[in-house]
Amino acid sequence: MKTRAAVAWKAGAPLTVETIEIGGPKAGEVLVEIMATGVCHTDAYTLSGADPEGLFPAILGHEGAGIVREVGAGVTSLKPGDHVIPLYTPECRQCKTCLSQRSNLCTAIRSTQGKGVMPDGTSRFACDGGEVFHYMGCSTFSNFTVLPEIALAKVREDAPFDKICYIGCGVTTGIGAVTNTAKVWPGANVVVFGLGGIGLNVIQGARMVGADKIIGVDLNPAKVEMAKKFGMTHFVNPAEVGHDKVVEAIVDLTGGGADFSFECIGLPVTMRQALECCHRGWGESIIIGVAASGQEISTRPFQLVTGRVWKGTAFGGARGRTDVPKIVDWYMEGKIEIDSLITHTMPLDEINTAFDLMHEGKSIRSVVTF
Ligand SMILES: NC(=O)c1ccc[n+]([C@@H]2O[C@H](COP(=O)([O-])OP(=O)(O)OC[C@H]3O[C@@H](n4cnc5c(N)ncnc54)[C@H](O)[C@@H]3O)[C@@H](O)[C@H]2O)c1
Numbered sequence: 001m002k003t004r005a006a007v008a009w010k011a012g013a014p015l016t017v018e019t020i021e022i023g024g025p026k027a028g029e030v031l032v033e034i035m036a037t038g039v040c041h042t043d044a045y046t047l048s049g050a051d052p053e054g055l056f057p058a059i060l061g062h063e064g065a066g067i068v069r070e071v072g073a074g075v076t077s078l079k080p081g082d083h084v085i086p087l088y089t090p091e092c093r094q095c096k097t098c099l100s101q102r103s104n105l106c107t108a109i110r111s112t113q114g115k116g117v118m119p120d121g122t123s124r125f126a127c128d129g130g131e132v133f134h135y136m137g138c139s140t141f142s143n144f145t146v147l148p149e150i151a152l153a154k155v156r157e158d159a160p161f162d163k164i165c166y167i168g169c170g171v172t173t174g175i176g177a178v179t180n181t182a183k184v185w186p187g188a189n190v191v192v193f194g195l196g197g198i199g200l201n202v203i204q205g206a207r208m209v210g211a212d213k214i215i216g217v218d219l220n221p222a223k224v225e226m227a228k229k230f231g232m233t234h235f236v237n238p239a240e241v242g243h244d245k246v247v248e249a250i251v252d253l254t255g256g257g258a259d260f261s262f263e264c265i266g267l268p269v270t271m272r273q274a275l276e277c278c279h280r281g282w283g284e285s286i287i288i289g290v291a292a293s294g295q296e297i298s299t300r301p302f303q304l305v306t307g308r309v310w311k312g313t314a315f316g317g318a319r320g321r322t323d324v325p326k327i328v329d330w331y332m333e334g335k336i337e338i339d340s341l342i343t344h345t346m347p348l349d350e351i352n353t354a355f356d357l358m359h360e361g362k363s364i365r366s367v368v369t370f
């Protein structure tokens, strides 16, 4: 069948909306009509050409929500009409990692996913007769997409697509980093580097679990108002305190250092600051930001010898098919807020505006509706 999709033809170039050809679902696969998709900084990262797994041409997008339209042979957990959120971190419940219950990094389809193809090694997308790659196993910048059954979370049908799509990455990543990865305790002092679509969800997660001080760090003062609304108690602007004084400023504010810090920017320099502002003996720093190909982090090993802990997290440590439906429930019950974080909504034809707004620091999340 034919569908409309925004295609990334080459690194650094705007997306163009095309009518593409999409193949039906094979065994174990599901055809999904995407109703809405968020635009995450990771989409911009891959489009920039800095992602070692970035392939072109591709259909980007990994923060969607939609409706199952057709299922392939052997699919048992989903049927046409079900509402779903695509998962770039699937949950097969059978691989060594899933069975271990120690990590959410299911390995069932990771290698083909990183090569831009479905588990059978082929793409379901073509444009003008040429193959187009999948992205992060999701490709939500297409009105219709195909995913393996294990990469879809079934969610309640009364939840609005144009809000819950954000649970497909940003909301779950931020809140999950607090609850699953760091396990922030009530009364903890928390520092969040980067007050964007991820950092603000870390802030609301920290407030939810009863953190004491929640200190935000960002170069853009326009982010302060929203961050305060979500629970930020103190703000540090590196341009004001001095880039080399950020750690000192945080150690002063926390009376010795953060219990937990979260890096939600993707820069080695802020990753180092996030570690070094942690409390001696126990402070934990969680890397969420994705740094470009070839970049490396560094610190004095003494920082770790003296008890600071460096960790990372993907998709907030969430097991998608199990946890995502619960996060949708939290949203519908008013336990977490999403609506005000979605600052812009646009049709597919205007998707490049979403990237412009992100780069200009004018949006938190843009959502494309089909
Ligand atoms: N690990 C994961 O599972 C995961 C999931 C989603 C996103 N990410 C990554 O998280 C990062 C944030 O994503 P996002 O969608 O929130 O991006 P965003 O663009 O919405 O937010 C980034 C924020 O960082 C601020 N910033 C930029 N440079 C800064 C600096 N030098 N010092 C202080 N602040 C600075 C910006 O002003 C902005 O507010 C990206 O690297 C993205 O790829 C990782």
Ligand SMILES: N[C@@H](CCC(=O)N[C@@H](CSCO)C(=O)NCC(=O)O)C(=O)O
Pocket (backbone or CB within 6 Å): 040, 042, 043, 051, 052, 053, 054, 088, 089, 105, 110, 169, 290, 291, 292, 293, 314, 315
């Ligand atoms: N291909 C990239 C990987 C980037 C990355 O770390 N992605 C995160 C999700 S970011 C969502 O916005 C992730 O899930 N990582 C675990 C994984 O990819 O298996 C690169 O190589 O830089």
Ligand SMILES: [Zn+2]
Pocket (backbone or CB within 6 Å): 040, 041, 042, 043, 062, 063, 169, 170
């Ligand atoms: Zn993302």
Ligand SMILES: [Zn+2]
Pocket (backbone or CB within 6 Å): 090, 091, 092, 093, 094, 095, 096, 097, 098, 099, 105, 106, 107, 108
């Ligand atoms: Zn698995």
